[in-house]
Amino acid sequence: VRPTKAQMAALKRRDPVLGARIKHLPSFPNFPVGVLRGPYFHVLARSIVYQQLATRAAATIYGRVRKLGPGPRFPTPAQMLALSDEELRGAGLSGNKAKALRDLASKIVSGELRLKGIARHEDAEVIRLLSTVWGIGEWTAQMFLIFKLGRLDIMPSGDLGVQNGLRILDGLDSRPSPDTLLLRAEVWRPLRSVAAWYLWRLTDTG
Template sequence: MTTLLETDAVLKRGLGELVRADPVMAKLAASGVTPLLRKRPPGFEGLAWIVVGQQVSTASAAAIWTRLRQILEPPGPDVLLRLSDEDLRAAGLSAGKVRTLRALATEIVAGRLPLDGLQNRPAGEAHDLLTRVKGIGPWTADVYLLFCLGHPDAFPSGDLAVQEAARLAYGLEARPDARTLTALAERWRPWRGVAAKMLWAYYRMVKSREGAPA
């Protein structure tokens, strides 16, 4: 049975494995890079939060989510389907995110996406079920698996911050694309999720030193 990233003790264990397996990870850890657990609740609310946060700043995502939660009570797929597009757009959602959330809610209500049971499925199978929903791409699926389900080997290779952090940490000439980063991440199995958290933490550290928002 997979050990989930639900406690700091498990996160520390995964980091120890990475440090032993990869000198670059060991160097980052020695320099003070500290990964954060940062769990979100699983289920529709957690996945909807990730969709809302796509391609917008943290502040914008928080504002949109606050407005959405005011009309999405309780936060479930059936409630969302009763809201009009105008209601959802007024909360700050783009037309694309409205379509994605509607598709997600429809699949859950129809029973084609067993969201409540994904935690008991292998990560690959859960990933495939999520990405079958129109508008749910690999990044969204991986972030949900990592932050909401706590899967230790989920790895969002398409995340730009993770890619840039890998470029800096490994001295690469160019920022690796998702395929290149996936190949690089093979050395981190079965703790790729912890490696992603390390790279995010490193990215925040670099941006903080540069005086830019992380």
Template sequence: MAPNVKADVDQATESLRLADPILGRAIVRIGRCTLTPTGEDPFTAFAESILYQQLSGKAAETIIKRLKALFDHDWPSPEQLLATPEDRLRAAGVSWNKIRALKDLATKTTDGTLDFAHLANQTDAEIISHATQVRGIGRWTAEMFLIFTLGRPDVFPVDDLGIQKGIQKLYGYRKLPAKRTMLRHAGKWRPFRTVASWYLWRVVSSD
């Protein structure tokens, strides 16, 4: 069974406070980490992430509602999605690019490229490698899946703007930090970089 951030949150925060006093002060100020993995069906989680790309939350929710209306107001299975004509998906408001991405996700789910049945036995790197074979799913999307769906404890999304801004604000950089600078900070936070990331997001949102 893969480790889960929810089970380790108290150990993680104590370890982070000791390893990095600057982050530690932010932890005390913000309070206990409340990150709770959704445990959502992986196919649904990735499909939802594709539909949310480059849209406001409200617009994406409207399209998702229309899409689910085609399937008795529920998320379709991969098989159902593959059997649905593209023009019906387009009529629900899904763009052509996202239709292709959803179809590719469904294909790679049914043909075993994405082995969702054995995620617990896969490393973070393996999950990212498999997921990014799908059209429309990049490393950032796969990392968000690891954090918010699976609750993997040591994920550090170095390309996330919120993480970049959090480090900039917390450590007093004039500009967004370079990747090597971020990784140097994150080296102190292993093996609890997911919880550290959560606090960095809170640092930004607490403005």
């Protein structure tokens, strides 16, 4: 999903400071892209593995977990439940992340969490449903909404990269609080996901 040219023009008019930065940054992608086009379970499992890790380290661990399945693809929920704690920990997962992957797989296999129709739900309901899984909180659910479901109006105000991006954008002395960021983000509706993506890019480029 990608915003229209008219929507982007309106965003730049509402926030000329952000608009000036956007001119020098890459175009907002048409999500989902790459590995995020995979099944919902795989995308959520990847998010769990990547939590609070540097990208390279997370990618290494994710690759090891992927190889634990019987085939070339990432294990299915049922295959994940068949793996031992020793196998998961041996791949580099922490105890908490192994527990989170197991709980996600268990809820899917039991039918307690039905991912098939999750795209039909409103943003808040998607966050509520995913947050029933141990180890999945608001941030992980928001990343799923933005990068997998392509929702355009999500503001992950607790994300340090987004906070740092706003610090750079507005020339602040320190990162803003989540509440301050949410207030600042009102001008970006209904494209807060787009604004967040550009704040991440500002953080990347310094």
